[in-house]
Amino acid sequence: MKRLFAISFLWLFLAPLFAIQAQEGIQPRIAFSDVWARANADTPQDEVPAGEATAVYMRIVNLSDAEVALVGVSTPAAETIQLHQAVMDGDIMRMQPMTEAPIIAAGESLNFEMAGSHIMLLGAQPLVAGTAFPVTLTFSGTDGGTFVETIGVPVLDFTALPTPVPAIAIGSAWARPTAADETETPVTDVSAVYLQLFSTAENDDALVEVETSAAGIAEIHESVMDGDVMRMRPLEGGLPLPAGGEATLEPGGYHIMLMDLQTPLFDGNALSMTLIFASGAEITIGVPVYDRMMMDMNHE
Missing domain, CATH: 2.60.40.1890 (PCu(A)C copper chaperone)
Incomplete structure (x- = not known):
């Protein structure tokens, strides 16, 4: 039976100050490329071992003329979501949760990629290559308002990734x-x-x-x-x-x-x-x- 998970909001950074000059009532334009998630199962009936994590990768492009901050991510496909960043500990690369909301400057992009920052899914349902699941990202600006973008994330086989575009x-x-x-x-x-x-x-x-x-x-x-x-x-x-x-x-x-x-x-x-x-x-x-x-x- 397909497992259903309540939508879990990963975290919410509401930093008081962002240097954003967005026009009131106009939502900044956000686009995405190279979006995918690692498959963690061969069939929807597979049991995902407790504690096993998978990750979502993407490039978020800020097409507006004002910077925005990514303050939240949610999905029905996992119990817990964390934004992780890669840090060097001597000669060892370690992953640790981000403590501040990442800011995307106007005309710039934010990359979540392998061996770098990524969106970690904990307690994920079986994710089979060839399927997709929804993810909602919440962004914020200096006016205290937020807006959301819901995207679909395709599940891909780690051993057969397409050429990035x-x-x-x-x-x-x-x-x-x-x-x-x-x-x-x-x-x-x-x-x-x-x-x-x-x-x-x-x-x-x-x-x-x-x-x-x-x-x-x-x-x-x-x-x-x-x-x-x-x-x-x-x-x-x-x-x-x-x-x-x-x-x-x-x-x-x-x-x-x-x-x-x-x-x-x-x-x-x-x-x-x-x-x-x-x-x-x-x-x-x-x-x-x-x-x-x-x-x-x-x-x-």
């Missing part, structure tokens, strides 16, 4: 749920994924294909008006991603269409997906399942 970052990814939870019967086997792509590459690129085991068919679609009716159709030639620019997939516009879903998409879950670009780059991402539009309305 630091020139492309992902932001605001989400998939429409087909049911609120496991007690509800899905009303459809179709969903959509939305996200933002940010490029720091020197050459133009394009998102040309999507692969996921969550759906029998995954296609990049565009929304077009046919008289008074909005219709969706496959996008020919892929979605352009200009050098140093961005591309947005959003409701009413470009989106990734998921058809023939292999399993219902419940609010609070996540799915694994690989984005394939014309340049040959492939990025495996996790996509959290929730209604971002409804969440944004509730925050207004």
